[in-house]
Amino acid sequence: MNENVSRGLHERASRLMPGGVNSPVRAFRAVGGSPIFFQRASGAHLTSADGDTFLDCVGSWGPAILGHADPAVIAAVQRVAVDGLSFGAPTELEVRFAERIAQLYPAIEMMRAVSSGTEACMSALRVARGFTGRDVIVKFEGCYHGHADALLVKAGSGAATFGVPDSAGVSATAAASTLTLPYNNPDALRTLFAARGKDIAAVIVEPVVGNMGCVPPLPGFLELILELCEAYGAVSILDEVMTGCRLAPGGAQQRFGLHPAMTCLGKVVGGGLPLAVYGGRREIMEKVAPLGPVYQAGTLSGNPVAITAGLATLEQLTPDLYEHLETIGARLEEGLCRGLKDAHIPGTVQRVGSMLTLFFVEGPVRCWSDADRCDRKRFAAWHRGMLERGIYWPPSQFEAAFLSRAHTLDDIDRISQASAEVLRSF
Ligand code: HOZ
Numbered sequence: 001m002n003e004n005v006s007r008g009l010h011e012r013a014s015r016l017m018p019g020g021v022n023s024p025v026r027a028f029r030a031v032g033g034s035p036i037f038f039q040r041a042s043g044a045h046l047t048s049a050d051g052d053t054f055l056d057c058v059g060s061w062g063p064a065i066l067g068h069a070d071p072a073v074i075a076a077v078q079r080v081a082v083d084g085l086s087f088g089a090p091t092e093l094e095v096r097f098a099e100r101i102a103q104l105y106p107a108i109e110m111m112r113a114v115s116s117g118t119e120a121c122m123s124a125l126r127v128a129r130g131f132t133g134r135d136v137i138v139k140f141e142g143c144y145h146g147h148a149d150a151l152l153v154k155a156g157s158g159a160a161t162f163g164v165p166d167s168a169g170v171s172a173t174a175a176a177s178t179l180t181l182p183y184n185n186p187d188a189l190r191t192l193f194a195a196r197g198k199d200i201a202a203v204i205v206e207p208v209v210g211n212m213g214c215v216p217p218l219p220g221f222l223e224l225i226l227e228l229c230e231a232y233g234a235v236s237i238l239d240e241v242m243t244g245c246r247l248a249p250g251g252a253q254q255r256f257g258l259h260p261a262m263t264c265l266g267k268v269v270g271g272g273l274p275l276a277v278y279g280g281r282r283e284i285m286e287k288v289a290p291l292g293p294v295y296q297a298g299t300l301s302g303n304p305v306a307i308t309a310g311l312a313t314l315e316q317l318t319p320d321l322y323e324h325l326e327t328i329g330a331r332l333e334e335g336l337c338r339g340l341k342d343a344h345i346p347g348t349v350q351r352v353g354s355m356l357t358l359f360f361v362e363g364p365v366r367c368w369s370d371a372d373r374c375d376r377k378r379f380a381a382w383h384r385g386m387l388e389r390g391i392y393w394p395p396s397q398f399e400a401a402f403l404s405r406a407h408t409l410d411d412i413d414r415i416s417q418a419s420a421e422v423l424r425s426f
Pocket residue numbers: 023024025026060061144157158211399
């Protein structure tokens with residue numbers, strides 16, 4: 001692997017961008033070395049600026065469920081782009097997109113398109129506060145819902161990766177109304193509601209956590225959140241930015257049979273372009289301006305090119321796709337576990353569908369304090385070994401890997417073999 005061009009680019013980038021990147025985890029600080037700069041992606045493969053090809057397990061952190069540069073999505077984007085990139089006015093495309101989302105997510109009776117998952121979660125919280133007239137937000141340690149002030153409290157993803165779960169620059173006032181609980185702990189949730197239930201505006205949760213690595217919910221945990229919210233007049237918000245359209249066309253809520261008050265979507269719904277959605281029960285969403293008093297707006301919201309990429313992706317979310325994702329996901333889980341066992345390395349693989357994490361700690365990992373016990377040094381060495389074998393894995397122990405329609409069984413076996421080889425070398 002030749003990294004000279006990437007290193008040179010990173011040096012130039014570092015003069016102008018913090019860490020030389022536009023999003024922290026990309027900087028490779030958690031795994032050492034300097035980040036690979038990319039030029040092209042196609043199917044399951046990425047080509048670096050150095051001319052190396054990698055088998056990709058990041059999938060742009062989730063959106064690339066069909067594989068990179070899916071021909072139908074690219075063709076649709078090219079067709080629509082010539083008609084104008086942004087109007088700042090409504091289009092028929094947005095109507096078709098909203099109709100499709102409403103079909104896939106019966107709990108979303110009304111919605112807004114925005115440009116990022118951060119924006120979707122931040123707006124959903126504002127609406128929940130406006131609807132309930134209450135301030136308190138409940139989130140779970142290690143869950144990440146974007147970088148809005150009130151949500152950067154005990155956050156996962158990059159915040160966990162760099163050990164700054166409570167960001168500087170967040171005022172005490174912004175953080176004061178955010179209460180955090182351990183994920184998968186029903187007793188803590190019941191106790192909090194018994195004490196503060198009438199103050200709680202919303203509980204926001206990743207239905208399968210991707211941002212402390214992949215952590216599935218224990219049976220009944222999500223149901224309890226929805227039940228308690230309902231009983232106390234609080235708004236339940238499923239943050240399906242990662243899981244939406246990934247675990248099923250209708251996301252985790254379809255997979256687990258849930259009907260939340262509000263939902264946030266991102267990543268897959270935009271097919272690789274900046275697009276996200278928040279929405280939910282009609283009476284809640286009717287609080288949004290111009291119908292109601294909660295303000296939220298955006299010049300690029302509902303951008304026609306992004307909406308087109310989203311629509312062209314949603315059209316391809318067939319049962320075959322999910323069957324394939326389940327098959328390759330299970331095979332990778334099995335292959336990675338075998339590698340750990342054969343090399344006698346303590347670790348566990350957690351997976352739901354096509355999102356998964358190899359944790360360097362004995363499992364199960366049920367919450368942040370479990371994840372926090374991982375051997376980060378070992379992860380960094382493993383990551384480097386995978387990279388040297390042409391596998392591009394998320395450069396943090398606390399992110400999930402994502403598979404796509406473009407991954408073949410041979411690709412999966414190659415990943416498992418590479419992992420086994422690296423683990424044996426420890
Ligand atoms: N925090 C994002 C995933 N959880 C990473 C985004 C990026 O670096 O592109």
